[in-house]
Amino acid sequence: MSFGAMGGWQAWGLLALTAGVLTWLFYMKIRAPRVRVPSLLLWAKVLDAEREVTLWERIRKTVSWIVIMITGVLLMLALTRPAPSVVAAGGGRRLIVIDSSWSMGTEMPSGGTRWDRAIAQARTLIAASAGDEVALATTADGLIEGPTTDSVLLEASLDRLAPAGGESGDWPQLADVSVVHFITDGTIPRSIADLVASGARVNVDPVYEAASNVAITAFETQAGSGPDQQAEGYLELANYSAAAQPVRLVVTRGTASVADTSIELAAGEAVRQIVPLGLSGDARVRARISARDNALAIDDEAVAWISGAEPLAVTVVSDAPGFLQVLFERTPAVKATFVVTADYAKPRTGPEHVVIFDHWVPAEATAKPSLFVSPATEGWVGKLVTEKSPMWTTALAHPVLRGVDPYTVTLERARAVESDAWTPVARSAIGTPLVSVAETPEHRRVMLGFGFSESESNIALQPAFPVLLVNAIEWLARPSMGEQVRPGVVSLDAVVSRLTSPDGKLVEVTRFGDAHLARITAPGLYLAEGGGMRSALAVNVGDPQVSNVGRTSLAQSQVAGAAGDAANAPWWPVLIAIAFVCGLVEWWTWHRRITV
């Protein structure tokens, strides 16, 4: 026998003390008060008369005392929470690992979620391990608490936990562990070979109960490729149920509903849908499903961000925009504003995602993403270098140069700057930087070492011209966020310095070498900012691996055991309830003078 709230001797001592105090209080309660009466004459008559004492009158004191003792003992048991020892005592260190994958949020037919049952199971284990060191871990977060003998600390940690993914996380590492309890539903199979190899005894505590679910297992969007083409959303819905059921699908773009339909899904069926999202509108797209047999809620909603849904605002600072003006008039994805160099310092209204400096460099550096075209002067941008008839020979793989064919470009004159801040991604044969980029958490810049006039190059007449310009503007204004992102540790574009969750909280971004990492624990649309640009990161949970909550990798015997584990529910509230009832009975009977 061990106790969840304290050591064994403390609990037994407290129990004995309680019994003693209750007995003393009972006798204090029944201690006769002195009542002065005018005369005992009539009492003597009453008492001297023969009167039949009923059995209840004889035993009611004892019954009252027993009820009080039961009440006290029940309260003490609820407080000390005794449990049969699950492991022989010996001071072994125990590790409780809770599977925190999203499938643990599944509502079970018997009530509650798998997570609730896992937490209850963990509490039972903590209670049964009183006196031994216990550490608490989840598959998503690793070690959470301990090792410690302080069960209150562990209980408090349990209260803070919630499913957070971690399907592919490593096992938490802890030295000198004698027993590992892994509480899981087995939906995401995990090998316990590493744990076993560490020499610890591994107990798998299943919390699985079969359930039906409907999920969005994939969701992506794509902007229309032309001005007359709609954006589209690609959806995959799956019915992980033994029966066919209708599924209602609602897709919204911003606040506008773009689809609201019901789809009949057969048992085990997965369907793919293409949803037209309209020619224009908000970049935020949200898909939501609802169905009858739907045990897991986290995969019922998916979000996406249509990159390019909103045209980029570009300011061209040039005294002779020439080909740039022609190009942007034909590019709907870019909304250009032309400003002469003399007016650059004047205030401008409206958004300004990218600034293009054509043959001119401002006196002071700007924090906005900037494209410099054949800078005419040196200064803060670097040292000016020139070359006549440069040959574009070397190029690095960079998003700015994606799809640009240098062999079609003939350059008459190169004029670029060199400094440590710039990284050349394309050079001439003698090393003159033709295309350079600068990237810091504060800004992004692109430098083209050639102009677009006929006297400088022929690029304006080549297919490479729009490709290069749009690439540069996209790279400057919209950092790449990759494809579908799942909760967990996410690698961000190097320029992202600030990440905001859907509920407005800042997510810590950690720089690890050249990579920027963030740990995302909940799905939704995250706002990414940095280097003067803003973008969004769509994080979804839907995954056939997670959403198919009707299967498990656990052995059938373990599953059967888990299904009957209603007894694992915390029993101390029941004790308190019984104690309350006993107290109520005692109070009521005492006031009715049935007991003493």
Added chain:
Amino acid sequence: MALSFDSDFLKKLEYLHVVSKKAFAGQARADRLAPKRGRGLEFADTRGYSAGDDFRHIDWKAYKRLGRLLLRLFDEEQDLPIYLFIDASRSMEATEKFDQARRLAAALCYIGLAHLDRVTIMPFDETVREERSAGQGKGRIFRVFEQLEQMQTGGKTNMAESFKLFAARGRRQGLAVIISDFLDPGGYESALKVLQARGHDVYVVQMASEADRDPGALGDVKFVDTETEVVRDVEVTPTLAAAYTKAWEEHTEELARFCGRYNIGYVRADVERSVEEIILQTFRQGRFVA
């Protein structure tokens, strides 16, 4: 406790007088008929003249008509001796019984004084304490109030001994009013019989309170007798409490029955009721005052 009555109540009291079933010989002239013929105003009878009779009372008209000397007789109007026995034992001190008894005694005194009766206040416990004559005339009521205010409880109840002692003093016959809770371990029967045997017209005023009827405390209780300080452990169950209440009711009924059997006046005065209500309603209904 300060005794006082408002003037309205006193005025009402002046219209009342204590009723005695018997006519007693008084000491002084008053407005109550005495058993003997005397010098009152009310014509009662005639008798033959004897030597030594007062000439002024010879009925000359009858002599002229009958030729015989007849003497006119009148009813004697004398005062009524009223003995107010107030139980001053310790059993009376609880639940305001003693205070109420003193208020009632004061009211009865006032009625008696207003009719020139001779009222004597006689507190008793184990014996009759110092008796105090209130005198005659309602102007003496303040002295009575003072005497009653100074009266204290103490000692055990022993009616038989007290009344035997009173009887031995050979006082004139009169109206004996006993104000008590009648919780006398020695019994009240012989005591009342002694008074009656001495020719007094006896009236019993039983002081009672709700607290006397209801044991109040339930469960294990140590009852302490106020008079004797005897302690008795009692486990008061609802059944026992009901039995006690029944015993108290029986005690009251027994007293009333006894009084009825021996032609003793009986009224019950509950402390929960006002003195005015008791005097003007209960005592009048019990024909104790009229």
